[in-house]
Amino acid sequence: EVQLAESGGGLVHPGGSLRLSCAASGFTFNAYWMSWVRQAPGKGLEWVATIKQDGSEKYYVDSVKGRFTISRDNAKNSLILQMNSLRVEDTAIFHCARRIGRGWFDPWGQGTLVTVSS
Amino acid sequence: QSMLTQPPSASGTPGQRVTISCSGSSSNIGGNYIYWYQHLPRTAPKLLIYMNNQRPSGVPDRFSGSKSGTSASLAISGLRSEDEADYYCAAWDDILSAPVFGTGTKVTVL
Numbered sequence: 719e720v721q722l723a724e725s726g727g728g729l730v731h732p733g734g735s736l737r738l739s740c741a742a743s744g745f746t747f748n749a750y751w752m753s754w755v756r757q758a759p760g761k762g763l764e765w766v767a768t769i770k771q772d773g774s775e776k777y778y779v780d781s782v783k784g785r786f787t788i789s790r791d792n793a794k795n796s797l798i799l800q801m802n803s804l805r806v807e808d809t810a811i812f813h814c815a816r817r818i819g820r821g822w823f824d825p826w827g828q829g830t831l832v833t834v835s836s
Numbered sequence: 837q838s839m840l841t842q843p844p845s846a847s848g849t850p851g852q853r854v855t856i857s858c859s860g861s862s863s864n865i866g867g868n869y870i871y872w873y874q875h876l877p878r879t880a881p882k883l884l885i886y887m888n889n890q891r892p893s894g895v896p897d898r899f900s901g902s903k904s905g906t907s908a909s910l911a912i913s914g915l916r917s918e919d920e921a922d923y924y925c926a927a928w929d930d931i932l933s934a935p936v937f938g939t940g941t942k943v944t945v946l
Binding site: 722755762763764765777779813815818819820821822823824825826827828829 | 839868869870871873875878879880881882883886887892924926927928933934935936937938939940
């Protein structure tokens with residue numbers, strides 16, 4: 719069964735850092751682009767970042783450029799999101815997702831909650 | 837980041853048909869495939885429709901998708917209590933060079 723499981727969320731002060739992980743299983747991880755998508759409280763889904771199979775290409779939503787870094791460890795079937803200079807508006811549930819195509823994500827993980835508050 | 841426009845809510849009684857609209861522009865829906873996702877709180881979003889009108893295996897044929905010009909629709913026929921969830925459309929945006937999601941529609945089964 720194809721599965722994605724996020725971890726690493728928590729409470730952090732504004733300006734702080736957090737590292738999210740996503741463990742993938744049930745499919746050939748290094749054959750797929752992978753993405754992070756978030757949902758702020760009371761808001762809709764927002765794409766955050768995407769990384770190519772070999773990590774050679776990375777794309778970000780403008781609001782996180784220069785602060786977040788997406789990476790992957792294909793040997794460990796793991797997707798990472800390093801988040802620095804966190805802001806209150808980054809508070810959200812972060813989902814990792816396997817990217818099949820442009821706008822096409824399947825499956826998704828259940829998500830991990832990131833709360834940025836003083 | 838621009839978003840696709842959906843009605844905030846939709847509702848129906850069990851057995852009824854509910855339709856959710858998704859409005860965009862020529863840079864997203866007009867020139868690319870539309871996808872639909874079902875999301876219950878604190879769970880993983882689930883792919884319902886891909887490439888405008890295709891259902892993944894395991895998705896009931898009560899769910900159907902269509903696209904015309906810069907708009908798309910998701911129809912749920914034979915509404916059931918377990919269909920109560922948030923629904924999001926998504927498409928690639930050629931100007932942003934990024935995927936964009938709809939604003940989301942909460943479906944309530946009365």
